[in-house]
Amino acid sequence: MAVYTDVAAEDLADFLKGYDIGELLSYKGIAEGVENSNFLMHTSQGAFILTLYEKRVAVDDLPYFLSLMAHLAERGVRCPQPARNRKGEVYSELAGRPAAIINFLEGMWPRRPNAAHCTGVGEALAKMHLAGHDFPLFRKNPLSVEGWRPLFDLAAPRADSVAPGLQDFIARELDHLEACWPKDLSLGVIHADLFPDNVFFLGDKLSGLIDFPFSCNDILAYDVAICLNAWCFEADHSFNVTKARALLNSYGRERQLSEAEQEALPLLARGAALRFLLTRLVDFLNVPPGALVKPKDPLEYVRKLRFHQNVASVRDYGLTQPGYVA
Ligand SMILES: Nc1ncnc2c1ncn2[C@@H]1O[C@H](COP(=O)(O)OP(=O)(O)O)[C@@H](O)[C@H]1O
Numbered sequence: 001m002a003v004y005t006d007v008a009a010e011d012l013a014d015f016l017k018g019y020d021i022g023e024l025l026s027y028k029g030i031a032e033g034v035e036n037s038n039f040l041m042h043t044s045q046g047a048f049i050l051t052l053y054e055k056r057v058a059v060d061d062l063p064y065f066l067s068l069m070a071h072l073a074e075r076g077v078r079c080p081q082p083a084r085n086r087k088g089e090v091y092s093e094l095a096g097r098p099a100a101i102i103n104f105l106e107g108m109w110p111r112r113p114n115a116a117h118c119t120g121v122g123e124a125l126a127k128m129h130l131a132g133h134d135f136p137l138f139r140k141n142p143l144s145v146e147g148w149r150p151l152f153d154l155a156a157p158r159a160d161s162v163a164p165g166l167q168d169f170i171a172r173e174l175d176h177l178e179a180c181w182p183k184d185l186s187l188g189v190i191h192a193d194l195f196p197d198n199v200f201f202l203g204d205k206l207s208g209l210i211d212f213p214f215s216c217n218d219i220l221a222y223d224v225a226i227c228l229n230a231w232c233f234e235a236d237h238s239f240n241v242t243k244a245r246a247l248l249n250s251y252g253r254e255r256q257l258s259e260a261e262q263e264a265l266p267l268l269a270r271g272a273a274l275r276f277l278l279t280r281l282v283d284f285l286n287v288p289p290g291a292l293v294k295p296k297d298p299l300e301y302v303r304k305l306r307f308h309q310n311v312a313s314v315r316d317y318g319l320t321q322p323g324y325v326a
C-alpha cells in the first residue's frame with residue numbers, strides 16, 4: 001500500500017469545501033502504487049481519487065501532467081480528469097503535500113496480462129503518442145539516461161547487500177548505455193510508466209490509462225521499450241514473444257516504428273530496464289519508517305536487463321523484418 005502521508009478526515013472535509021464535487025462520505029488509502037499517497041474517496045457526487053504527491057514529483061511538474069490528461073482526453077485517449085477547485089486550480093496543498101483530485105476510472109488492471117491486453121496497450125500507447133504531438137508544454141525526462149548515474153550513486157554503496165556483484169553489474173551497464181544512448185530518434189510526449197497497474201480494462205477492452213506523474217518529453221520508442229519490459233515477461237521470467245509481437249504490431253498499426261526505432265529497441269529496452277532497476281533499488285534501500293508501502297523487486301529488472309543484453313536484433317522481439325507491420 002502506498003500511503004506516505006495520512007490525511008485527517010476533518011482536513012479532507014475542509015479541503016473539499018474548496019471544490020464543487022459534493023461532501024465527503026468516506027475515504028480510504030489505496031493498497032496499490034509505490035510513488036504517491038492515493039485515497040479512494042466517496043462524496044455525495046460520486047467516487048474520486050485523491051493523490052498527495054510525494055518524493056519524485058516536483059510541484060513545478062504538476063501542471064504538465066495534469067494538463068496532459070485534459071489534452072489527451074480531448075483527443076480521445078481515455079484517462080482521468082483533474083477536478084478544479086473554486087479558484088480554478090487543478091492542485092493545491094493538503095497535509096503539507098501538493099494534492100489533486102481526479103475522477104474515478106471504471107475498470108480493472110490485468111493481474112495476468114495476455115496477448116489481447118498487449119494488443120490493447122500497444123494501440124493505446126501509439127494513440128497517446130500521436131495525441132501528444134501538439135501538446136504545448138515541455139518537460140525533460142529526469143529519469144532518462146542523464147538521471148541514472150545520480151540514482152546509481154545513491155544506491156551503489158549498498159547495492160551488493162541486495163545481490164552480490166550488483167554494483168559492478170550496474171556500473172558496467174551504465175557506462176555502456178551512457179556511451180551508446182541514441183540521440184536521433186523521434187521525440188514526443190511519453191507516459192514513461194505504462195505498467196499493467198496503470199492500464200484499466202473492462203473485460204478485454206481497454207477502458208483507460210492512469211498515473212501520469214512520470215510523463216515527459218523523451219524518445220517515443222523508449223516508451224515502447226518500457227512497455228515491452230512491463231508487459232511481455234512471464235512470472236517465470238521468460239520473455240513472451242507472442243505478447244511482444246502483439247504489442248509491437250498493434251503499436252505499429254497506429255504509428256509505424258521507423259527502421260531506426262526498431263533497430264534501437266534492444267538498447268532502449270536495456271535502458272528502460274536499468275531505469276526501473278535503479279528506482280526500485282533506491283526505494284528498496286530507503287523505505288521511509290512507518291510508510292505503508294511494499295517496495296518492488298529490483299532483481300526482476302536485473303533479469304530483464306540480462307535478457308536484453310543477449311538480444312541480437314529486433315527479430316528476437318517477434319518483429320520479422322524491419323518495417324514489418326502485420
Ligand atoms: N483515476 C483512477 N480511477 C480508479 N482507480 C485509480 C485511479 N487512479 C489510481 N487508482 C488506483 O490507485 C492505484 C495507485 O495509483 P497509481 O497512480 O498507480 O499510484 P502512484 O501514485 O503511487 O503511482 C491504482 O493501481 C488504482 O488501483
Ligand SMILES: N[C@@H](CCOP(=O)(O)O)C(=O)O
Binds near residue numbers: 032033036195198211
Ligand atoms: N512502475 C514502477 C513503480 C511506480 O509505479 P506505480 O504505478 O506502482 O506507482 C515499477 O514497477 O518500478
